[in-house]
Amino acid sequence: MFHGEEFWLVRFLFQRGLALLYLLAFLVAAVQFRPLAGENGLFPLEWYAEGASFKEQPSLFYFVPSDRAIGIAAWTGVGLSALALFAVPYQLPDGYATPVSMALWATLWLLYLSFVNAGQLFYGYGWESMLLETGFLAIFLGAGLASPPAVVFLLLQWVLFRNMFGAGLIKIRGDDCWRDLSCLDYHYETQPIPNPVSWFAHHRSKLFHRLETLGNHVLELAVPFLYFAPQPAAALAGAATIGFQGWLMVTGNFAWLNALTIVLAIATFSDGILETLFPVTAPATTATPLYLEAAAVVVAVVVLALSVYPVRNMLSEQQTMNTAFDPLHLVNTYGAFGSVTRDRYELVIQGTSDERVTDDTEWETYRFRGKPTDPERRPPQIAPYHLRLDWQLWFAAMSPTPRRSPWVLRLLRRLLEEDESTRSLLAEDPFEGAEESPEHVRVLRYRYRFTTPEERAETGAWWHRERVGTYVDPVSLEELRVRRFGP
Structure with missing residues (x-):
């Protein structure tokens, strides 16, 4: 799907969205991590330091298990996220933009990895691993006028595919109500934190709930295969996913799961599609630096090798949701609401x-x-x-x-x-x-x-x-x- 296509605008938009979510995630850590998993938290930091090896769950807090270190790491993450959000690397001379960008995104990833691996119960959500997996790939997109490696967008689409298709499979396998199309009779009322629209969505007709459940299956089990199709099919699939995630954001509170999925769906577009849809034009770009191209190929090989266990899990009858298969959360399995509570x-x-x-x-x-x-x-x-x-x-x-x-x-x-x-x-x-x-x-x-x-x-x-x-x-x-x- 990448023949003759450019991705400078796609990269710029994707990185701004991801930076905003990193900013939010580090703000949450700055405000909540210490009372939840700090020195005197509900799950004290020493429980992590004493109960896991650094090799199993690497974190800066393994070596410095203190509230002071937590505060420094969280607010450093906030500051670096703001730099990424305002595209600071793009303002540097072209020869410096990509190295600075790689260092910036790598630091964000390492800092957030420290929170996720030390956060214990309160950081065991699927969107933590997905933010880390996405953030790791962002390291290899480059910045400035240099063209991004096209293979990284393919890897981002692979994350998006596993997120959506995995969620679809676990629903079909996990609960009869997904198969008889009745799950949404209950979901809006019993979801973790309903929002103001949830009450109204709950009181739609049963026919409405049956149709939206059927639509959910189409969007999670069929549409994801189009992410890898030629344009404009890939972009149409991405747009459908963005619309679906937007509806979930309107009717519930799922942290940044939906927002991150929308950011990932940006990777299904191309500059040509964006220029057709919006009054924007990509600048003239230069060739992708050889070292960045080589690094992207190495990452692709690593992701391919690490995908074996997530794919095996995704296709298994005993599929589990939201599981990391390596301590760095590089390639994970996803899925949500395999079963829906009735009360x-x-x-x-x-x-x-x-x-x-x-x-x-x-x-x-x-x-x-x-x-x-x-x-x-x-x-x-x-x-x-x-x-x-x-x-x-x-x-x-x-x-x-x-x-x-x-x-x-x-x-x-x-x-x-x-x-x-x-x-x-x-x-x-x-x-x-x-x-x-x-x-x-x-x-x-x-x-x-x-x-x-x-x-x-x-x-x-x-x-x-x-x-x-x-x-x-x-x-x-x-x-x-x-x-x-x-x-």
Whole structure:
């Protein structure tokens, strides 16, 4: 598909989009990593340093496991992402642009690899590996007036293909509702963090949900093969993917998964297509530097060799989602929502300043930025920002007790200690600024569903909930301190 085609505009647009997502990812790390996986985090950094070898999970924090190092690395990533976003390497003389660009993108990749490999539970999402895989390939695109190696765009299309086709396969294999076209009857209501449009999407007709589920299968199982077709078929496939991911962004909060997929879909275009669609013109380019061309060929060979296990997994009946097969996350397997939950469960954390819990105890509720704790609160728009604690609480709520998610008890301990870094992850701590401190906390488990249009018209509420159990009985700080929550 590359015969006679140019990719200077494609590279420029792709790199700006990727730089923006790196910027966002490093901002998330700067704000959230320390309370989640720092020195005193819910998953302390020492657990990573003591539980894994550098060879298995390489990270700068293996050698410097400190909050100070985390802050320096995160804000350095923010600064370098901003330089990449504003195309600083393109402003250098042509002989320097590509080497500086390669160093810049390599540093971003190494820094983010450190966060992903040390982040433990809170960095176990598929879009982390996909950002690393995409960011690694970006190192070899070059900059300035030099033409980018065409083979790198083929590798980016390969990432996009595995992302989309892998998601399609795991849906068909994973849940009957994908095969009978009923999964979207539930998905908008039970997804991790619904957004304001989710309520409206949920209440579309069953016929609408059947048709969009069928469309989902076409876009994930058939369209990806066109990424490798000649133009304009490849660009049409990329445009269809961008439209599909845009709909997912409008109807849900999936961190930067959809945005990154859109950025990857840019690789299906060519300069000629972009010049036809938009009032832009690519500058006259120079030949690709020989060292960059050679490096790109070596990377292609490495990717081909490392693709064996991801492809084997993707084609297997025991396909697993979002798995990295090498410690550098160079070639990974992807997939989302192989099964769809039919009921939505939520954990509601409450505290009291009473030294003794009785039937008359009044409980105050902790509120999270993305959780539908208050039934009258409109679902928020969060993505492409990533609320890592809120996502993990969604997983934790699937079980009736914290046996599978013991870290929740550590969270409760931090709340009773009134830890400021943990408070920073909340929307509201009812005891912040209060005269009395919390003496006990408890966790209730509720089943939530969207209100019907009639219920919402009458009450104004977005959610209806019913209590289904107690996740954690009232517990004090002393009781929590004697428990062990990790390795």
